[in-house]
Every structure is written in structure tokens, then in C-alpha cells.
Amino acid sequence: MNHDSNKSWYEASLLELLDCIEQSHQTVLDNLIPVIRRNIEKALTVDKQYRQMLTSLNDVFSLFADEIESHFAREEELLVPYIRQIDWYDKNNGDKPQIPLNSLTNPISQIEYEHDITENTLLKTMRIIASDFKAPPDASSWLKSLYKGLEKLEQTIHEHIHIENDILFPKAIQTEMTVLHGK
Numbered sequence: 001m002n003h004d005s006n007k008s009w010y011e012a013s014l015l016e017l018l019d020c021i022e023q024s025h026q027t028v029l030d031n032l033i034p035v036i037r038r039n040i041e042k043a044l045t046v047d048k049q050y051r052q053m054l055t056s057l058n059d060v061f062s063l064f065a066d067e068i069e070s071h072f073a074r075e076e077e078l079l080v081p082y083i084r085q086i087d088w089y090d091k092n093n094g095d096k097p098q099i100p101l102n103s104l105t106n107p108i109s110q111i112e113y114e115h116d117i118t119e120n121t122l123l124k125t126m127r128i129i130a131s132d133f134k135a136p137p138d139a140s141s142w143l144k145s146l147y148k149g150l151e152k153l154e155q156t157i158h159e160h161i162h163i164e165n166d167i168l169f170p171k172a173i174q175t176e177m178t179v180l181h182g183k
């Protein structure tokens with residue numbers, strides 16, 4: 001299964017989707033964000049003519065990085081274990097597990113609100129500040145790499161949010177309804 005094929009993700013099981021989501025969190029936190037942070041720091045020392053733009057970009061990027069880190073933590077501490085529990089219960093007989101949430105609908109609304117802020121405020125602002133990630137001809141290789149990294153980050157987050165909002169969450173809500181109410 002690969003990230004470019006929406007069709008295959010629509011056919012994926014809840015457990016496959018959760019694995020994909022957790023892997024993607026790790027890629028963003030351990031790989032994409034640190035490389036972008038290093039490239040901003042280098043570009044700030046080299047591309048002095050773009051210092052003002054880079055300072056603004058750095059401010060928004062720092063907000064983004066803090067927000068996405070706590071967002072991923074909330075998903076992994078609350079939603080992921082709960083969805084694994086309802087999936088387990090859906091497949092196995094026995095006593096209902098102790099379910100910590102009354103319904104997935106409330107925490108998912110909050111998570112979707114956070115997705116909206118991330119996409120429509122933070123990512124969009126970085127794209128505007130960085131002129132659609134088109135590096136000027138006199139940009140250093142750090143600045144060019146920075147723009148490539150930001151574009152890759154934007155694409156990864158859009159895809160990630162699409163899988164959560166449009167595939168994982170509706171499937172989890174459906175499974176929860178079956179498990180709790182037999183609908």
C-alpha cells in the first residue's frame with residue numbers, strides 16, 4: 001500500500017490506518033522538522049538579504065512545530081489507543097473493554113479543528129511568506145533545500161490530514177457505533 005493511492009487507503013483496515021498514521025507522525029517529527037530547522041538556521045546566517053523574510057518564516061515554523069508536536073501527542077495518547085480498543089472489541093468476543101471516551105465524535109471535532117488551523121493558517125502563511133516556495137536565483141543551497149523541505153512537509157501534512165479526516169475517522173466512528181450500539 002502506498003501513500004499516493006487513496007483507493008488503497010480507503011480499503012485499509014483500522015489497524016493498517018493507525019500504523020500508517022503513527023509512522024507518518026514519526027517521519028514528520030524525527031526527519032522533516034529537524035532538517036527544516038537546520039536549514040532555516042543556516043539560511044539565516046548565509047542569505048542575509050532575506051533575513052527579514054527568514055525571521056518571519058522561522059517564527060511561523062516554530063509555531064507550526066510546537067502545534068503539530070502536541071497535536072500528534074494528543075492523537076497518540078487519546079485517539080489511537082481508543083480506536084485500537086474498539087477495533088479489538090469489534091473482532092473479539094468477551095467483556096466490553098473499559099472505554100475512556102463516551103463517543104469519538106467530540107475529540108474528533110477538536111482534532112479536525114486543529115487540522116483546519118494547521119492547514120489554513122500555519123501552512124498557508126509559510127507558503128505566502130516563502131513566495132510559494134520558489135527560491136530566488138541568488139538563494140544559497142540552504143535556502144533552496146529549506147523551500148524543498150517545506151513543500152515536502154506541506155504535502156505530507158495535507159495527505160496525513162486527508163487520511164485522518166476522510167478515511168480513518170469515519171471508519172472509526174462507524175466501528176464505534178457498531179461496538180457500542182450494535183447499529
Ligand SMILES: [Fe+2]
Nearest residue numbers: 021072075164
Ligand atoms: Fe495525525
Ligand SMILES: [Fe+2]
Nearest residue numbers: 075111115164
Ligand atoms: Fe491529525
